[in-house]
Amino acid sequence: MKNTLKIERAIKNITQADLADLIGVSRQTINTIESNKYVPSTVLALKISKVFGKTVNEIFELDADDW
Amino acid sequence: MFVSNIFDMQSRFLFPTYFKFIGWIFVIPGTIIGYLCLYENFSIESLQTALVKRDPFMPVIAGNLTDELSLASVVIGLLFIAFAKLKQEDELTAKLRLDALHWSVLINYILLFSGELLFRLLEEFGYYEVKMSFNIGGWHSDFCLYNMFTPLLIFIGRFYYLIYFRKEAFIVSHIKYLSYYPYRKIAKIFTLSFFALFIIKATFNISFIENIGDWLVNSPLIPIPLLMWVFSKTANEDELTEQYRLESMQLAVYVNYILLLLANFTFYGFNFLSVMWINTISTLVFFLIRFNYVFNKGYWQIRRDVNEGILS
Numbered sequence: 001m002k003n004t005l006k007i008e009r010a011i012k013n014i015t016q017a018d019l020a021d022l023i024g025v026s027r028q029t030i031n032t033i034e035s036n037k038y039v040p041s042t043v044l045a046l047k048i049s050k051v052f053g054k055t056v057n058e059i060f061e062l063d064a065d066d067w
Numbered sequence: 068m069f070v071s072n073i074f075d076m077q078s079r080f081l082f083p084t085y086f087k088f089i090g091w092i093f094v095i096p097g098t099i100i101g102y103l104c105l106y107e108n109f110s111i112e113s114l115q116t117a118l119v120k121r122d123p124f125m126p127v128i129a130g131n132l133t134d135e136l137s138l139a140s141v142v143i144g145l146l147f148i149a150f151a152k153l154k155q156e157d158e159l160t161a162k163l164r165l166d167a168l169h170w171s172v173l174i175n176y177i178l179l180f181s182g183e184l185l186f187r188l189l190e191e192f193g194y195y196e197v198k199m200s201f202n203i204g205g206w207h208s209d210f211c212l213y214n215m216f217t218p219l220l221i222f223i224g225r226f227y228y229l230i231y232f233r234k235e236a237f238i239v240s241h242i243k244y245l246s247y248y249p250y251r252k253i254a255k256i257f258t259l260s261f262f263a264l265f266i267i268k269a270t271f272n273i274s275f276i277e278n279i280g281d282w283l284v285n286s287p288l289i290p291i292p293l294l295m296w297v298f299s300k301t302a303n304e305d306e307l308t309e310q311y312r313l314e315s316m317q318l319a320v321y322v323n324y325i326l327l328l329l330a331n332f333t334f335y336g337f338n339f340l341s342v343m344w345i346n347t348i349s350t351l352v353f354f355l356i357r358f359n360y361v362f363n364k365g366y367w368q369i370r371r372d373v374n375e376g377i378l379s
Contacts, residue, residue, distance in 0.1 A: 025157035031236040032159060038239050041076065041158050041306070 002061045005034045008052045023047040076310050078152070079159040080317050087151035095142025101137035105212075135331050138215075142324055145219040150317070153230070154332070159237060160230065165313040167226035168320065169242050169298070172350060176219045176294055179347060182210050215327060218320065218350070245299035252280060257292035258355075293351040301362065311361045319354040 009019060016030040023044065032038040040048070049056045103109035110133040153160055187209055189195035195206070229238045245251070301308050327346055 005184065020155070024155075026153070026155035026160065028230075028233075028237045029157050029159040032239055035236060037236070038159055038162075044158060 001039050001066055002036065002063050003032070003033065003058055004061075005048070008054070008059060012052060019048070019051060022051050070344055076158040076161045076306060076313065078156050078164050079314055080150075080318075082147055082151045083157070084152045084154060086147040090144045090147030090149075090151065093140045093147065095144075097137045097140030097144055100133065101141060104134045104137055130291050138331055139328055141216065141218075143168070144327060145216060145223070146321075146375070148326055149219050149223050149226070160237070161313060162309075163229045163237060163239070164226060165309065165316065166240055166242055167222050167229065168313070168316040170225045171218045171222035172316065172320075173294070173298065174215070174221050176290060178217055182214070186210070215346075218323075222320075228299070244304065245295060247300045247302050247304075250295050251299035251301070254295035261289065263297055292352060293348060293355070297351055297354055298320045308362065311358055315354050315357040315361070318357055319350045322353045323350040 005019075008017070014022075017027045020027040020030045022043070024047075025044065029038070032050050045056050045060055049059050052059065100109070100111075110131045115207065229240070232238055323346060326349055330346070
């Protein structure tokens, strides 16, 4: 799964730590998601999309090798 | 309606964060006193009790509780260090916790198997005699003793490696399970027939079955089908089963150490050794019972909901 978390953060101008605080996870978890090593749960993905005021589909996208 | 109380993967049954600090307060003196007690014949006078240690071979020995208390102190301390909450627990740390729990259980068994195999081989060729009593100071009893801590030590090592090794991100690893077919099927058949045999043997005392039973009971291979069952996929392995696995393994480790601590203060000598052998499978047995209970409860709940037309 790919995501545009880094770009969204840049647009909103918030750090990984800020985002982590907003959704109640650790900063390393945000970093691990950004580097595409961890796929967040639906709840977490929804929380993230809420922070950026977008839909989940605008931030997270299925990859070819997810199938 | 089928309502799960689990919204995302989370670590439950953990101690508050500051218990990590309390853990060290238990572990350090416990280790020092335990070492002195084992190798320097040290004991604290005031812990001398009028308690009589019951042992089938040595009926009456005056008890000193120094060794029991230091063992308990180390075990409790390690439990606190291992299972104190992180400052920020989330679904990913829960996943890493599950990974570390699986590692600790699996590697502990690999150590136990290879150690026991080595001792049996040495005994077979006459280089070493494994005494059937808890003979403090012997290599074999030392090995059994250290084996009580290895699950916790491996867990702590693995978990802290995943969490802290890289400063910026966690190390994510994916647990590889054996496939459902044939492993889980075979494991179920072997495990259940072993326990059936064990119960028949205990109830009816039939000599033929008894012989097979004895052979099985004395065989160190018993945990293998149990391990296969624990570490193989369910028919549909998903995030929900992962959550069940995490909770069940966590509880299984707790139950295992509670049994050990109780045994520590109630059984001595030979009995204590047999309790330690029960302890080698108790984690797996408890895990399987707990996991299958919650797994099947969910399944029957869905079936009921489908029948009532709530889900379709």
